[in-house]
Amino acid sequence: MMKGILSVVMACCALVASAGVETALKQARSVHLFYSPLADKAMEARGTVTVTETQDQSYFAILCFDRGYCGIQDLGHGQHIFIFSVWEPGDSHDFSARQEAVAPDRRVRVLSVGPTTKASRFGGEGTGGKTMTPFDWKVGEPVSAEIKTESDDEEGWTKYTCRARLGDGPWQDIAVLSTLGECKGLGSIYSFVEDFRRNYKSATVSRRAEFKDFATKGLGPSRWIPATSAVFSADSTQTMSIDAGATSAGAFFLQTGGDTKNEHVPLWGQVTLPSVSRD
Numbered sequence: 001m002m003k004g005i006l007s008v009v010m011a012c013c014a015l016v017a018s019a020g021v022e023t024a025l026k027q028a029r030s031v032h033l034f035y036s037p038l039a040d041k042a043m044e045a046r047g048t049v050t051v052t053e054t055q056d057q058s059y060f061a062i063l064c065f066d067r068g069y070c071g072i073q074d075l076g077h078g079q080h081i082f083i084f085s086v087w088e089p090g091d092s093h094d095f096s097a098r099q100e101a102v103a104p105d106r107r108v109r110v111l112s113v114g115p116t117t118k119a120s121r122f123g124g125e126g127t128g129g130k131t132m133t134p135f136d137w138k139v140g141e142p143v144s145a146e147i148k149t150e151s152d153d154e155e156g157w158t159k160y161t162c163r164a165r166l167g168d169g170p171w172q173d174i175a176v177l178s179t180l181g182e183c184k185g186l187g188s189i190y191s192f193v194e195d196f197r198r199n200y201k202s203a204t205v206s207r208r209a210e211f212k213d214f215a216t217k218g219l220g221p222s223r224w225i226p227a228t229s230a231v232f233s234a235d236s237t238q239t240m241s242i243d244a245g246a247t248s249a250g251a252f253f254l255q256t257g258g259d260t261k262n263e264h265v266p267l268w269g270q271v272t273l274p275s276v277s278r279d
Helices: 002-026
Strands: 031-036 044-053 058-065 068-076 079-087 109-113 118-122 128-134 142-151 157-166 172-180 190-195 207-217 229-234 242-246 252-256 270-272
Touching (some): 031 242, 031 252, 044 058, 058 207, 068 142, 068 157, 068 172, 079 172, 109 118, 190 207, 190 252, 229 242
Antiparallel strands (some): 031 190, 031 229, 044 142, 058 068, 058 190, 079 128, 109 172, 118 128, 142 157, 157 172, 207 252, 229 270
């Protein structure tokens, strides 16, 4: 009987390993930067991304927080957009979550949107509300974003305000979304780069972006606290074609896919900007 159990366990392990190898062949690994220090109970966050290498169906998240995220996506064929999403209560990693299963009175509320922004709902990765805005960003051009959270007028709800801009252009109002739950600040602040194409070819090409001027602000008249370091992390995809580090110009960077080599900071290591590096 024990031999039979061992055979089943070994077969399962082989299937898991095979699935891991297959995933690594199929897609580039998602990579993240978790910033510090952060303001005590951060209520506002800002940062800038400059994409230096992109591929179709790549997403460059600028500001991710406990209940949502915003960033820019390359849809392919020259189409670029800005995405801002907020989750409803529940497991944001529930890939079976159905948007229609959420009662109408518990759904994310769209309080306002920019003139070119379209709002909708999403499921399959938790549930919530999302907005998509045409955004003509280009490789080498900085894109900045700001997120602000505060209690909604209705008790027990929290609203998030997002705006963005291209280069030194004017700030654009993206949207104000409100979700059920007490306002507890933004929580962790991080950025990531993700491959959404996942067609085997996408794992053979690289994506790279630089992240700069990240800062958070607490309640009241508190000052902006700049992020001077970040922890480099990644999802479970079994490949080391990933890298992170700091540039001489004082930016963090993330790279994944293709011929990328982990040459600068080891996975789960800390990236420190040059201006605050220690001898």
